Amino acid sequence: MPINLLKLPRSVGVLVVAELEYREVFLLSLCSRRTTSLVKKAEIKVPKLAVHFKDSCGYKEFNILAVTDKGRLLVTSVLHVSRLESKKIFTVKLGNDQEAETNFEMFRLKRGQFIHRMKCAIEPMAVQKAVQDYINSIFHYSDSYQLILITEREGKLPNITNVNDIIIGLEILLELVISEESWIKVTKKKAFLGYVTVHPQFLTNVMMTYPDTQSVSVYSDIVGDIPNESPFFQIPHFFVAYGKKFSCGPDYIHNFYGKNLRLERASLTEQDLIQFLQKWISHEAYYNLETLSINTENALDQDLIRQAIEYEEFDPNEPEKRPYFLYFKIPYFIRPLTKYRLRDPKVVEIKRITDGRRGFLYINGKNINFVVQQN
CATH class of the missing domain: 1.20.1280 (Monooxygenase)
Structure with a gap:
């Protein structure tokens, strides 16, 4: 009843x-x-909010998601269309005397749950900002947003504020993350067809639109070289993953000024890594670096690299000279803390000349980790 x-x-x-x-x-x-x-x-408080922006049936779709320990859960969805069905118009009041005429759609999931989508025909930028403000109001939310862009976009990017975390790339990856809260069907075939590429100018446009961004993850090929002066290299936390056709060159390392960098497919030589290490040791660059993780296209000769630097090997008779692990909070990883094991014969210790700060280098074939102790 x-x-x-x-x-x-x-x-x-x-x-x-x-x-x-x-x-x-x-x-x-x-x-x-x-x-x-x-x-x-x-x-009611939400831990974190995200905006998921994509094309759907030729229109722009704008989803707001709650980021929780259960995944990304749909809060509301807006589809920008050219016109509404006149017999199904519903006026939505979004506070502050803002209204939007919509067509409301409801979808039933297999588990019996219902989700909704609002179709709007008015100027997208105005609707996006109004929806964000309204969501902030009802959930008493003042924290930053995560922005998820499925593909490279022409024209205006979403009109949202307070963005500090951006994900660009694979549609299949992000829709699997949204999982059961999405009405979109995901198939294995689509996993191979959904791959996208982005260009450096688009990345620059993203950074100019959201200048307060602290973390960027790119799950696609970057076609072309990112200019050395690009604001992307100033981002504290930068992750490039899943390159299929193109790899990251040494410029991604040499121009990086941030804290955490991860490259899933990099084209590097031993000399590139030696140059990086020597600049860190001399305090010539990488002042704020915390972690560097790289998967290279070809295995590097760790003996050749070690010959070019001063280092200290792990002494199993005095293991207490090193911590067991170093822990880092890295925004582009889902887990709260990422740990690196130091008491390992494959990990050598390197010291910075100016202040004695300790760095730890691990090389195993194509895998490279360099982490800096922060205290």
């Missing part, structure tokens, strides 16, 4: 709202001013 939520004692109504899914909270808030007030009174 249905129960009128607004006829319950306010304290009980707040408890009911607190048990709803994020998407259900959003829908409830749209029903009336009283339900909006009830939602805000419940003070």
